[in-house]
Amino acid sequence: MASKTSHKEFMYHRLLRVGAKTLNKERLLINLLPKLKHKGASPVTIGGKKVEDFESLYEHVFAESASFDGFEEHSAIVKKWLKDAAVDVLHRGKGNKEKFVSMRPLTLNAYKASNRKYREDYGISEQVYSMMLAADLELDNTGRKITEELKAYLSEGYDPDSDRVRTDDLELLETVVAMVVNPLGIDKADLRKTVNPHAPLCIGQARVLSADLMGLLAYKDAIPKSALLKAMVQMMYLHTGLFILRLGPLLQDLVERRELHPGCRSCPVQGDSDRGFHECPFQIKLQMDLGLGYASNLAKLSAKSVEHHERQIIQYIENHFYVRNLAEFFEKNRFVDENGYSVLDLFRELSDHENYMQDVHFSKRLDSFMEEMDEENDFLSLKVEGVPYIQSYVQLINKQYNGYYFHYFKQLMSSLFAKNEADGIMAQSGGYKKYLLGNELLDTLVHLVSIQPVEGGGYRTRRVRAEEFLTWMRRRYGFYIAESVFDAEEPELLQALRYNKSLFLSMLQDIGYYQPISDAYYTQWLIPRYEVDEVKGH
Structure with missing residues (x-):
């Protein structure tokens, strides 16, 4: 980190790697691919052509038209199909404003055909990769590591010696992507630019994210690749959002204690456990309202839950x-x-250097900031006699810039929680917000609750009751659907929660996972869509 920085500077990767920006789901995987391929390093391309726009894309595709019957004769149709099915497009549907971003991330090398100017992901791929890596680093040599498993899934047909993808057994879309990127040159890892492996403050979130991704990979022979990758991105976004919500109270406790919370020193959260974050000292609780509108009592409680999390941000x-x-x-x-320390190391060393830090460094920073402010007198009132310089300085820059960053954090959380989308957990209309559960995300969660690891390695589907599913979601993701986040037992609220549960069961029925036989608990089973029986060594 540079010694001369703006007072407004905010990014600090040891706490959070993703920037407070509006994100696009399409950009995550295409930027994650080179990190998976090169173990966190950035790629350096050696020779070869480039595909950075639609013209160069079409040129490459039609150069291989002999491999595809009818491509040459129906070029206009093929171009439209490529744009709709095989390409990520910026400003899609806006005529001349459309820009080529990248090929769909269906093969390990897909990122080679991309326009770096438009594929910026504001650090979300680095955030996700660092969380997966942190979970992997806890495993011994016998454990299945998510970075390796995900790379293997995306490496079908990939030959590391030639850095090309064989297309013999690929589906059509994967074949097209491979044939576009194969002539684009070989790339190598640039070890000078590697994702630093320091662990996130909440290792439990990293474990559960990795376990969820591993569970989805168990369906790799049952679910089409594009659909499975979409489900994985859903979970990557969701876990990053939950990580930020958990980071708020966790960091507040760390600043006050100057050491990690006792309940975090040996984190009780295990990725494969149905107990999820049940023993976590920093549980996240989201009151969900599955009904329409924002006027009901439960919708208002859900809005209160959103407001609570925004205050924590x-x-x-x-x-x-x-x-x-x-x-x-x-x-x-x-x-x-500078390269090897952790956030916890700062607090361990704090007492040894506190006097020098207060009397020299932050007194100068405070003076520098005061000189830069036009409304200096307003800020002088914050400097209280006896308050350490660092606290005064942080109070000043926070007063000046908190609103600015909070505005963008709200955009970030809206992106991560897929606001007003079918795979999200947040809705907004005008000034009203609430938490809910989108059908597409519910579909993914049913896949996850229906899969379990088996002894010796591998996965197997299981049957789960609807009530167990609700408990599982509450403990794992903090989704409160049939229970209240707040301590209240008014008859109206209890009735609203029962109605919310009935809406939840109707959602399960609508997407084909639940067939009510009666109201009896023992008949309320979820019906898995796919059967998996993947046992290693058999």
């Missing part, structure tokens, strides 16, 4: 400023190894 921004400035001080003075 406001507090997180201030604590983020505090930790980032601590880190800048420690790095500038070489009190920590």
Whole structure:
């Protein structure tokens, strides 16, 4: 981190790697591919042609038209099909504004055919990769690692020696993507640009994300690749959003204690456990309203749940400023190894350097900030006698910039929770917000609850009751559907929760997972759509 930084500077990858921006789901996987391929390193391309726009794409496809009967004769139809099915497009449907972003991420090398200018993902792929890597690093050599398993899934037909993909047994779309990228040159890992493997503050979220992705991969022979990858991106976004919500109270506790919470030192959360975050000291609770509109009592409670999390984000921004400035001080003075330290190391070393930090470094930072502010007198009131300089400085920059970053964090959370989309958990109309559960995400969650690891390796589908599914979602993701987040037992609320549960069961029925026989508990079974019996060694 540079020693001379703007007071407004915010990014600090040891806390959060994704930027507070509006994200696009299409960009995550295409940027994740080279990280999987090169173990976190960025690629350096050696020779070959480039595909960065529609013209060069069509040129490559029709150069291989002999491999596809009818492509040459029906070029206009083929171009439309390519744009609709095989390509990520910026400003899709807006005529001349449409820009080629990349080929669909259906093969390991798909990122080679992309326009780097338009495929920016604002760090979400690095955030996801670092969480997967953190979970992998806990495993011994016998454990199945999600970065390796996901790479293998995307490497069908891939030959590492030639850096090309064999197309013999691929589906049509995968074949087209492979034939476009195969002539584009070989790339190597640039080890100077590698994702730093420092673990996230919440290792439990990393474990559960990796377990969910591994569970979805168990369906690789049953679900089409494009659909399975879409489900994986849903979960990557969801877990990143939940990680940010959990990071808020976790970081607040760390700043107050100056050490990790006792309940986090040996994290009780295990990815494959049905108990999820049940023993976590920083549980996330989302009150979900599955009904229409925003006027019902439950919708208002759900809105209250959203507001609670937004207040925690406001507090997180201030604590983020505090930790980032601590880190800048420690790095500038070489009190920590710039590449190898963790956030916890800052607090372990804090007492040894606190006097110098207060009297020299942050007194200068405070003076510098005051000189830059036009409305200096308004800020002078925040400097209280006896308050450490770092606290005064952080209070000042937080007062100036918190609103700015909170605005963009709301955009980020809307993206991660897929606001107003079928695979999301958030809805908004005007100034009203609430948590809900989209049909497409529910479909993915049923796949996950219906799969379980078996002893010796592998996965097998299982039958789960609807009530067990509700408990599983509450413990794993903090989704409160048939129960209240708030301590209230009014008859109207209990009736609303029963109605919410009936809506949930209707959703399951609508997407084909549930057939009510009676109201009896023992008859309320979910019906898995696919059967998996993948046992290693058999």
